[in-house]
Amino acid sequence: MWQWFLQLGSPRLFYSKTDRYLPWLSWITVILLGTGLAWGLAFTPPDYQMGENYRIAYIHVPMATLAMGCYAMMACFSAGYLIWKIKVADMIAKACAPIGASITAVALATGSLWGIPTWGTWWIWDARLTSTLIMLFLYVGIIALRSAFDSIDSGARACAVLSLVGVVNLPIIKYSVDWWNTLHQGASNLSLSDTAANPPEVWIPAFFVGFGVLGFFLIALILRTRNEILLRERRAQWVSDLVEGNQKESGHA
Amino acid sequence: MLAHRQQKLAIVLFIVVGAALAVGLLLVALNEGINVFYTPTEVSAGDVSQGQNFRVGGMVKTGSLVKDGLDGTEVNFLATDFCNDILVSFSGPLPDLFREGQGVVADGALNEDGVFRATQILAKHDENYMSAEVKASLDAAETETAEVCHQ
Numbered sequence: 001m002w003q004w005f006l007q008l009g010s011p012r013l014f015y016s017k018t019d020r021y022l023p024w025l026s027w028i029t030v031i032l033l034g035t036g037l038a039w040g041l042a043f044t045p046p047d048y049q050m051g052e053n054y055r056i057a058y059i060h061v062p063m064a065t066l067a068m069g070c071y072a073m074m075a076c077f078s079a080g081y082l083i084w085k086i087k088v089a090d091m092i093a094k095a096c097a098p099i100g101a102s103i104t105a106v107a108l109a110t111g112s113l114w115g116i117p118t119w120g121t122w123w124i125w126d127a128r129l130t131s132t133l134i135m136l137f138l139y140v141g142i143i144a145l146r147s148a149f150d151s152i153d154s155g156a157r158a159c160a161v162l163s164l165v166g167v168v169n170l171p172i173i174k175y176s177v178d179w180w181n182t183l184h185q186g187a188s189n190l191s192l193s194d195t196a197a198n199p200p201e202v203w204i205p206a207f208f209v210g211f212g213v214l215g216f217f218l219i220a221l222i223l224r225t226r227n228e229i230l231l232r233e234r235r236a237q238w239v240s241d242l243v244e245g246n247q248k249e250s251g252h253a
Numbered sequence: 254m255l256a257h258r259q260q261k262l263a264i265v266l267f268i269v270v271g272a273a274l275a276v277g278l279l280l281v282a283l284n285e286g287i288n289v290f291y292t293p294t295e296v297s298a299g300d301v302s303q304g305q306n307f308r309v310g311g312m313v314k315t316g317s318l319v320k321d322g323l324d325g326t327e328v329n330f331l332a333t334d335f336c337n338d339i340l341v342s343f344s345g346p347l348p349d350l351f352r353e354g355q356g357v358v359a360d361g362a363l364n365e366d367g368v369f370r371a372t373q374i375l376a377k378h379d380e381n382y383m384s385a386e387v388k389a390s391l392d393a394a395e396t397e398t399a400e401v402c403h404q
Contacts, residue, residue, distance in 0.1 A: 049350060054382055084263045103403035120348030120375045126289035164265060172280070179280075181288040181310060185360055188380040195273040195390050197381035 009086045011229045012238050018222045026220075029215030034210025044201055056114040062210040064107040064132070066217055068170055070100035073136060074142075075167045078160035087223070090156040091232070093163065094146065095224035099217060108132060119183060127176035128184035131169055135220035138166040152232070281347055290358050293337040296369075303363045310358040310377065318353050332357055332369070343371040350376035 006209065009016050039060035047054040074096035080089035082226050111129070112122040149155030177186040190203045233239050280287065290310030291300060301307050309332055317331035317338075326345060330353075331338040341359050351357065356377030361370050384392070 010324070045386070047382050048385040048388035080266045082265050083258055117349055118376060118378050120346075120351075120373075124289060124375070127287050161268060164268045167269055168273045168276045172276070179287075180284075181290050181292070183377055184374060185378050185380040188382065195387060195392070197383050197387075199387055200382060200386055201384070202382045238261070 009088055011088055011091075011233050012236070014088050015229050018226060022219065022222060025215055025219055029219060031212075032208050032215060033212030035245075036210075036212050040081040040209055041203035043204055052116060053114065053117050056110050058206055060107060060110040060114060060207050061206055062124050062213045063103050063110065065210065066213055067100060067104040067107050067132075067135065068173060070096055070217065071139070071163075071166065072170060074100060075163045078163040081156060082160045082164075087232070088229070090160070091225050092221065093160065094156075094228060095221050097139050097146075097159075099118050099220050099224070101136060101143065103217070104132065104139060107241055110138065124183045126182040126184055127153040127180045128173065128182050131173045133187055134167070135169055135173065138162070138169065142166075172186060176230045256348055261283065292334045293332055293339040294334055296339055297337045298361070301363070303367075306360075306362050308360045309341070309369055310351065310356070311339070313351070313353050313355055313357050314338060315353045328374075330357075340367070340368050341369045341371050343374050345372075345374070348376040350378060361393055 008017065037058070041055050044055075046052050046156075077089040077093040077096070080086050081093060108129075111132075116122045142162055145162055146155045146159045149158065176182060177184055187197050188198045188203075191200075192196050195199070195200060230239055290308035293309065293311050295301075296309055308348070311334045312332035314333040317329075317333075319329045321327040321329065323400035326347075327343070328347065329340065329342045332341050333339075341357075341361075342357065343361075351374060356379060358377050359369060359371035359377040360373040364370050
């Protein structure tokens with residue numbers, strides 16, 4: 001396990017290992033997303049109050065959860081870079097930011113779409129919505145901060161520090177609905193019983209979508225990190241060999 | 254080399270703990286201001302003055318909803334937190350989820366008579382999702398639970 005972890009710390013081995021994982025990951029993702037979305041959007045019974053509107057939750061909840069998970073992941077890799085100077089850790093952290101920003105934007109947009117018919121407004125400055133918007137600004141700020149540096153190392157260090165500062169926002173988002181009065185509802189208590197609120201028929205499809213979206217996130221993350229590896233290691237011998245190999249292959253075909 | 258790593262680790266912990274402490278103190282200081290609405294109990298305790306614009310949140314008390322006007326767009330109802338009630342009066346479009354026994358957040362101000370004149374009504378949804386069948390079987394099995402009042 002430790003050996004495997006250390007290998008992923010080498011840009012070259014990260015590149016070749018992920019080559020093998022990507023097709024598997026893609027198939028699992030397609031199956032999970034297809035099942036979850038079809039089940040959640042078409043086959044679960046409508047909600048007793050909101051009717052069909054509540055199906056937006058099958059996109060909104062996994063996206064909002066993943067947006068926070070992505071931030072936590074980015075912060076962990078940032079800490080890994082600051083402490084151990086692992087270059088791949090910084091490349092992964094860099095890849096997290098734009099994906100996380102997009103996911104947060106989708107979570108906010110789907111929440112607004114749900115809010116118009118349900119609440120009667122698409123936006124309110126309550127603690128949950130505001131702290132999530134701050135997370136979007138943190139992601140965008142981190143992307144902008146990196147591009148403001150000429151030196152890769154200085155940019156990486158600055159972004160790692162800002163990512164770590166922003167971690168404080170995660171428990172605020174999570175517990176905002178408990179700590180303060182908000183218009184946003186609290187977390188649902190998922191029930192195993194078929195005759196209670198939030199029965200399995202409601203939340204099982206959401207878990208399929210959730211893991212499917214996680215798979216999609218990992219694929220996007222790996223592809224972005226691989227691009228970054230090729231860019232930064234473009235003068236390395238193994239990258240030249242790789243490019244040469246690819247050219248030969250396409251020449252034969 | 255190891256001491257160097259430990260120093261870096263200490264810096265990382267310092268950043269995270271320092272930021273958490275600073276933001277934590279800020280949030281404690283802002284605590285009341287972050288709430289998006291006042292409860293009827295807070296309003297009757299005099300936390301807000303007459304004429305001041307604010308939001309009040311609670312449940313639409315069952316049996317209190319009265320619709321007036323030609324097309325029923327004028328509504329009067331009691332918003333309750335099960336301890337205190339406040340009379341809310343509103344005229345305008347209502348969200349689909351607005352009904353008795355549902356959460357509600359009203360934006361407006363208290364008038365001279367202590368009535369809350371709302372300029373906007375928002376519906377607050379709870380965290381429970383279920384089909385109509387499940388809801389019906391839940392209602393059938395429902396036992397009266399006493400609401401606990403925290404004054």
